[in-house]
Amino acid sequence: MDMKRLTYISNFSQPLARNEIERIGEVSVRNNARDGLTGALFCFHDVFYQVIEGEEQAIERCYSRILKDSRHKDIFCLKVEQGVSSRMYGDWAMKTVILEESGEAILVALRNMMDGLSSTHRILERYAPAEILQTMQKGRNPLSENSSMTERVVIFADILASTTLTEVLPAETMALLLADYYEIANAAIVESGGTISKLTGDGLMAHFETGKADSALDASIRIIHRINDLRSRAESHDPRKFLYSGIGISAGRVLEGSIGSDLRKDYTLLGDPVNSAARLESVTRKTGHAIVFDSRFRSLLRKERTLKKLGRYLPKGKTDQLQIFTIPEDAIKFHITSESLRKSIQSLSEPARL
Numbered sequence: 001m002d003m004k005r006l007t008y009i010s011n012f013s014q015p016l017a018r019n020e021i022e023r024i025g026e027v028s029v030r031n032n033a034r035d036g037l038t039g040a041l042f043c044f045h046d047v048f049y050q051v052i053e054g055e056e057q058a059i060e061r062c063y064s065r066i067l068k069d070s071r072h073k074d075i076f077c078l079k080v081e082q083g084v085s086s087r088m089y090g091d092w093a094m095k096t097v098i099l100e101e102s103g104e105a106i107l108v109a110l111r112n113m114m115d116g117l118s119s120t121h122r123i124l125e126r127y128a129p130a131e132i133l134q135t136m137q138k139g140r141n142p143l144s145e146n147s148s149m150t151e152r153v154v155i156f157a158d159i160l161a162s163t164t165l166t167e168v169l170p171a172e173t174m175a176l177l178l179a180d181y182y183e184i185a186n187a188a189i190v191e192s193g194g195t196i197s198k199l200t201g202d203g204l205m206a207h208f209e210t211g212k213a214d215s216a217l218d219a220s221i222r223i224i225h226r227i228n229d230l231r232s233r234a235e236s237h238d239p240r241k242f243l244y245s246g247i248g249i250s251a252g253r254v255l256e257g258s259i260g261s262d263l264r265k266d267y268t269l270l271g272d273p274v275n276s277a278a279r280l281e282s283v284t285r286k287t288g289h290a291i292v293f294d295s296r297f298r299s300l301l302r303k304e305r306t307l308k309k310l311g312r313y314l315p316k317g318k319t320d321q322l323q324i325f326t327i328p329e330d331a332i333k334f335h336i337t338s339e340s341l342r343k344s345i346q347s348l349s350e351p352a353r354l
Contacts, residue, residue, distance in 0.1 A: 005053040005081040006063055010072040012046040018098060025096030032093040037062060039089050044099040053087055147257025151210045153297060154273045155220060156281040157185055158203035160244040164342045169239055177239050184226045192219035197268060207269060210251060213300035220247045221327065224290045228331055242345050244334060248280030249293035251300055279315035285338045289326040298325050
């Protein structure tokens with residue numbers, strides 16, 4: 001019978017004494033013997049590193065309990081092996097090893113490995129798409145997950161005159177300006193319950209569930225307000241003084257999942273709403289409004305709002321015009337033209353360091 005093997009790492013939610021760790025091991029031995037599971041549990045400082053193996057449904061029940069266990073926090077699934085034909089830990093219903101108290105050379109190596117894994121998976125959380133991490137946390141292998149059609153709200157945000165900024169500013173200063181921008185934009189998206197799909201170099205793509213359309217618009221408004229505030233506090237020759245962003249929003253059916261080859265995959269969204277959001281972001285320069293969205297997105301809004309119709313727009317490469325809208329708020333308007341912004345940036349003879 002094929003089995004499953006799962007390896008995860010987590011932190012203690014609070015300090016655990018040796019006798020508490022031993023009790024955890026004893027309970028694991030009883031439960032695993034009952035469920036036909038085997039494995040090993042290593043503890044080092046405040047880190048659990050555990051391998052469990054056995055029949056797939058039993059593994060999933062066990063891991064589900066672990067995810068709900070208040071003694072764990074920051075649980076991260078490192079590896080999922082399916083179709084396992086033989087056990088690695090057949091003699092251990094659960095072997096518990098407290099590495100601080102073990103001096104043998106191989107256990108010293110294990111301590112170093114666990115320390116490295118703990119640091120590495122925290123770094124991975126900063127770079128890997130949230131969907132990949134969530135899939136792994138549930139004990140599933142992302143490489144075996146199929147792409148699927150789903151409804152999503154898609155947001156594209158971009159920095160105005162980014163090419164000119166890159167030409168004028170030293171690379172180090174441009175990187176710091178981008179850090180300020182992403183600090184604002186990323187935080188607003190996450191605070192509102194959205195997912196950041198990718199950073200595009202001078203902007204980002206994000207998405208929300210369609211039931212959170214109002215949250216998506218609130219996040220977009222928050223981004224513009226915070227950028228306005230940052231700009232208002234900047235000195236006249238501070239690059240932040242010239243930071244503006246356009247945001248396009250659309251909604252509809254997309255293909256969501258891992259796209260690519262065996263050498264490299266990217267978790268992303270594909271479909272007309274993605275293209276429309278990107279086109280709507282670019283039209284913000286023509287409308288003079290920082291946020292522009294289409295009728296598909298507008299139909300999902302539920303909060304009482306005053307909206308402004310901007311007319312119809314034919315995106316490049318599309319045959320059908322889009323009815324486009326914005327928020328009639330002074331803070332959402334660009335009070336500078338694209339050409340004036342470029343000239344202002346070019347006038348920075350010696351850009352100030354951030």
